[in-house]
Amino acid sequence: MTGKVRSLGSLRNRLALTLIGGAAVLAVLLYFVVRSYAVQIAQQGQDSILRASVTSILDAAVLRDGQLEVDFPYASLAMLGTDSDDRVFYAIYQDDVLVSGYDGLPVAASDSGMVTVTFDGVEVRTTTASRLLAGAQSRTRVTVTVAQTQDLLAVTLSAISRNIALFGAGFFVLVMLLAVLATSSAIGPLARLTTSVARRGPQDLRPVVSPVPSEMVPLVSSLNTLMARLGQSLNRSEDFIAEAAHRVRTPLATVRSHAETTLQRVDREENRQALRSMIRAIDESSRAAGQLLDHAMITFRADHLDQQDIPLAALVENLIMRLGPVADMRDVEFRTALDPDVTLKGDPILLHNALRNVVDNALKYAPRESVIEIDITANPPCVVIRDHGPGFPVDQISNLSDRFTRGRNAEGIIGSGLGLTIAQEVATAHGGQMTLGTHSKGGACVTFSF
Ligand SMILES: Nc1ncnc2c1ncn2[C@@H]1O[C@H](COP(=O)(O)OP(=O)(O)OP(=O)(O)O)[C@@H](O)[C@H]1O
Ligand SMILES: [Mg+2]
Structure with missing residues (x-):
């Protein structure tokens, strides 16, 4: 009795899915981490130029005869020039009064560092710094704000994002291949064990x-x-x-x-x-x-199993000699065509027993005064035993080798239904097979092929 084994699903698929799922999560995580890091670095670059620009404008501010003078260093804005033609805005205030630049440019608290605000309908990055100028009679506070649009940053970021996405996809494909390889090599020994036991x-x-x-x-x-x-x-x-x-x-x-x-x-x-x-x-x-x-x-x-070299012809001749008295009693004649060179590796006692059971059947089930033919042929080694009786009952032929199974033609004849089982098991033990059939003249035909 073989109970049906319930399957919990494929170990290989589970392993592969875990690895591939893990790789997918890692690839997405990698994308976001590297992208945010790249944004930070790119932003820092723009910020430090903005800061330098503000500082250089502030440095150019002097108080002459109580009047604020700014010898505007154009390099301070030129350094903000980009390939994407980002727009630059500035505003210079003296004590909160606009002296030069764009009116309405949001002024961040000077200690708030870099901020991103909306100006003129676009997002700009801006920074503000101020300085106290002291003259002979007066003191004044000069505040400088510089802002820049973020077009280049956006272009750079989209290029970086594309590259990281490509890198992530490549990483994912590579891990997928590795997952398939890893699962195959992990499951391989299990599959080999299954095959070797099943075989x-x-x-x-x-x-x-x-x-x-x-x-x-x-x-x-x-x-x-x-x-x-x-x-x-x-x-x-x-x-x-x-x-x-x-x-x-x-x-x-x-x-x-x-x-x-x-x-x-x-x-x-x-x-x-x-x-x-x-x-x-x-x-x-x-x-x-x-x-x-x-x-x-x-x-x-x-x-x-013994592994002796058995000359099959000698084995059959010995069998015929031993069964001679029974054959004589039934006036049965043996006709043989034995290739003397055919040998087989195995156990002579088992083979003798198998052939004896089949010849014994031929003597039992075939009529008196008939002929039993035994042939031995080579390539592959085969022994064929034919009789001239009624042959196997056709509808039962596939079960006659089962234990204790007798045909309906066996009624009144002594037997236990084990002869063909023995013959079959011996053939299998020698790596061969036994086939039951009916030959052209109608009698039973048993073929052992090894
Ligand atoms: N040469 C044959 N001709 C016709 N029927 C046969 C022949 N050989 C076997 N059979 C059928 O196959 C059945 C099984 O044969 P098997 O040799 O296994 O058992 P058995 O001869 O009945 O008993 P035993 O175990 O004593 O040999 C037989 O009962 C018979 O019906
Ligand atoms: Mg028998």
Whole structure:
């Protein structure tokens, strides 16, 4: 039973979204921080020129014979010239009376530093400074205000903003690429572990030994412990079945021989009939116990597969020799076409058992006095066993290799439904497969390809 695993969403997407979301926030933050810093620097540049301009005008103011004279230093306004033709305004006041310059130019308190105000419908940056001039008889206060529009600043700022936006976008794209790379490399070991576990055969309970990142070590250790426990419990149950089958078979053989002896002594037909049924039931049980024993042995040996070079032709000839007496009893003839050079790496006991089960079926289900053909071909190594019986029941063919599954043609024939299961498991353990089919002349055809 496999429970459906609920998904909490993709770890890769979550990681990538966190990184990309973080990068987006950083890029926006970077844009505003750098932009405000750039505004400050650009503003400071304009402010210091404005301040120098005001100071140089103030310095040019003198009191001569009680009269204020300003030898206007034109350089003080020229220094404010910009590529954007920013307009410059000034106003000179003597004791709050406008002496020269623009009337109405807002005068900031002289200690308020730089301020931005609206004059003549535009925003201007302005600063004001004043000085006390002392003559022989009089004292007067001269105040100078200089203001400048901010066109160049706006142009500079929009250029800076464009560049920072481009830089931010580039940074964001770069982080996005890095996020994809980082998530792939972080998730990579997990994906590799999943593939390596998913690719395993159902019997493969070996521990995972390939190195994994330290965060995954507890998970892999738990997985390995679980597989070890599973392996142990499987082995225990296989051992138990083998032991139980063995213990059942021995007394059954004894009971059977007693029943046979009794059958020879009994004359009444109804007693003879009862004894025959008994012998048949014993045969069924004995066959089932034998097949269970074989299956347990197969499962165990498949887990620790031998790697001998097996000449397949010799293996088949040996099998035919052993099954000779049964074949003779049914007047069945073996016809073989065996390529002597075909070898296979594996466990000869398992392969012998698999082929024996299939040939045994051919002997059981095909009619007397028929022919069983066995071919061995190379590239890839294949063993094909054909008989001339009724063939597999077509609608059941896909299930006949399942445990304890028998076809409807098996009625009245002793068997336990494990023969094809064993053959199939042996083929899989050797990296091959077993295919059931019907050959052109109608009989069953079993192909092992490795
Ligand atoms: N050569 C064959 N011709 C026709 N039917 C076959 C053939 N071989 C197998 N079958 C069908 O496939 C079924 C499963 O075969 P399998 O060998 O697994 O079990 P079994 O022969 O019934 O029992 P046992 O475990 O004793 O071999 C059989 O019951 C039979 O219906
Ligand atoms: Mg069988």
